[in-house]
Amino acid sequence: MHRYRTTTRSVTRDDIIKQIPYALKETHLEDMGIGKRFQGKVRDNYTSDKRRIMIATDRLSCFDVVVAAIPFKGETLNRTTLFWFDQTKDIIQNHILDSPHPNVLIAKNCKPLPVEVIVRGYLAGSAFRDYSAGKSISGVKLPAGLKEFQRLDEPIVTPSTKADSGEHDLPISEEEIIREGLVPKKRWEEIRETALELYKKGVEIARKHGLILADTKYEFGLDGDKTILIDEIHTMDSSRYWIANTYNDLIAQGKPPEMLDKEPTRRWLIEQGYMGEGEIPEFTEDHIACIALHYISSYELITGETFSPSFDNNIEQSIRDSLSAVLKDVV
Template structure:
């Protein structure tokens, strides 16, 4: 099996000194140089704001899906992407990131459902009583969160608090909400054509020369929740779990093994890593309509060659 053979051919981290100053995120190794960032998407997988292991082909899937969506939505908002020299690498413009993550939800599920069940507001939004798990909202809602430091948890924040605290001014926030809903509508429309429901997603925005720019990633299975549309209604009516193509099953596996964000996560076994890879590849094929290309060359060697060929990496490294 192709995935099983690649369990040891994953990228946990990179170290290309001449690319620029390295800053590691949960999943990406970002190299800052002048006005650009070279973003190498590793195969690290995070859950509950912790890196919990690696999954074969994950970095390739995330990069290719993000590039696909950036191209599909560039008429809605400018994005930071300038080049994709390797299946795991994006070269982007450096933006001034806004300190809020913009979460758009079309269904009551995940952390929103858990908060609702506990009687809490969701980012300052009070939902009506009597809603069921996985129920579709009348229209998508925006539930922002703060950007947490690594190892910390993102915290819900209301629209009013964002403006009151001066995190984003009201005029800019109004524009961001409008853009986010347009992006979500585009994603929903395309996903539906591919037999999927875009359940919820997270966007990150920045400013470049005073203009709002979409950055980081878009509609990937790391930043989004996808369900199969053909079984949604039946499973909803039965109160059963939806068939998903995202990393929710990894979170569920971790919960079953006693980890929900506190302490150290248990190591992922081969079975959950293979299943995660299968789902990542499936969502790539389903969204893009393209056959996934299994690249068996040692990943770091391939990235190094492509970065050299494109002139980003010095020959001696």
């Protein structure tokens, strides 16, 4: 089914199907006194003056719309982002303080900058769709004759606005960011250089694991006057990963590369006539299981670690228990 990668070291299809009723769709922890709740596309955030508690739910978002709940997805994203924050802490400080539960990050409450910074080393996804329609990509003009999935001569930075839940992110040029005062020129230049350095590091580590990091998204925030890395980094939701050793042959055959991200689901939705508007197509149990196994397999390949799931029939309660143990440190 749409070339999902379903080979994992630890979980079976039947395991996933049994867990579907317990997928974490949302949380309601306001009574714990951990701050005001804000629901993003995938994460539930609880914010106090100094701390932000980020809970990675199992919501699957495509085209800026939540389309399904996938067991273990939140846990794989959380573990992947922890792996990458550790790998890139020598490049830029990040906002992570603690992770008391597989689905939870405790972070500094920084002021998010109102743009997402996308770095692309290959022509894929919305960038290829815009390119095919003759449009620039966030103000970047690419040469004629490029093909889908083709490697670019140099990585490009293609920012977008940061939309609220249920709304679409919109491309924006670097010139517009500065002209509209979204980010001051000097800070933007610092962010741009850092994003390219982060991408370079991601590409190097992915290559060692037999992968291509085709493109990825970064978010930055302010801790006082200091720029730091926030949200997530190099996860299967924020990035495109492809298998390296089959890439050339598949491209030569006119086929897409083997993907470790949510692009197979995006492509399935497009085939159903869905691109963020109208009724969401139905996801069968088998399809949900394939997507879950795909996320778990991707996590294992990206990090080199074996996924050890917690078969939990009340994830919100286990989150409550974990947070209660550290509550005094996070409010």
